[in-house]
Amino acid sequence: MTSTDQLKTLGLKVTGPRLKILALFEQTDQRHLTADDVYRLLMTDSVDVGLATVYRVLTQFEHAGILIRHHFDNDKAVYELNRGGHHDHLLCLQCGHVEEFFDEEIERRQHAIAKKHGFKLAEHALHLYVECERKDCPNRRKTSN
């Protein structure tokens, strides 16, 4: 399915900015991008999109299920393409490197815990903050600045 069809299917009008932003997430090797990252990357590609539009499109894509939003413990939200498989995140405190993982048992216990407390689990956030053992942390910073 083309990006155009994808947007139509979701009931979103097919516009330049939306196509450009979607293409960006599909092409870049950066899995996790902030709104500002997106804005800058578009700029460097000489694609002229307003910052407000970037924010709007990102939230629309999130509601449409195309993107997933995360709030790692810094102040900016990051978005990643929703490829379907749920996972949690492991983040290096030194360099900001992000890695993904999934643990069946943890997922199971989360549901059990919620149930034990009399609630129904709706969603969860599990962030493991780690430190690279090496001083010269090999990973590049993920989010700019």
Next chain:
Amino acid sequence: MTSTDQLKTLGLKVTGPRLKILALFEQTDQRHLTADDVYRLLMTDSVDVGLATVYRVLTQFEHAGILIRHHFDNDKAVYELNRGGHHDHLLCLQCGHVEEFFDEEIERRQHAIAKKHGFKLAEHALHLYVECERKDCPNRRKTSN
């Protein structure tokens, strides 16, 4: 140990605002307070403390280990008294009710996962967002507004 001694031990000058804020956390039944919560509660007790001081004291207390700071998925940070036992949080999406839990097995697996990926676990955040089954959610909102 008195609050005064506690502050001295930590190398913090014993001042009115610091004593008042510490007393607040020790007395209130609200385990999790935002900076604004603290500010308002002091106001209603006719204790005149500037908002800037509230923010400063909270971060000082956090660094000193008296308080623990959490960023639940809303925009404001909340603080709770550090009573020593580590725990994670379960939050009702409807009413903002906060409950605490601890799961030995999840803790264990978190360390194992970090290790498997070649990192050393420094800290973690695990938030379970749940929904009260009942429409008339019985729990009061925890953070004001």
Next chain:
DNA sequence: CGCGCTATGATAGCGCGTATCAATACCCCA
């Protein structure tokens, strides 16, 4: 008690994100 130095309070500033609103671009239909 008095002095030095830190803490405080009022307020300006900052960063991320959202609301506003006129101008634009998409899409439908003739």
Next chain:
DNA sequence: TGGGGTATTGATACGCGCTATCATAGCGCG
């Protein structure tokens, strides 16, 4: 294919949580 109605865009003002600034106040040591 082109015109018109409506959703989208972009520039910018605003909101909110929090921090920086700086003159004044108050803690505590001698």
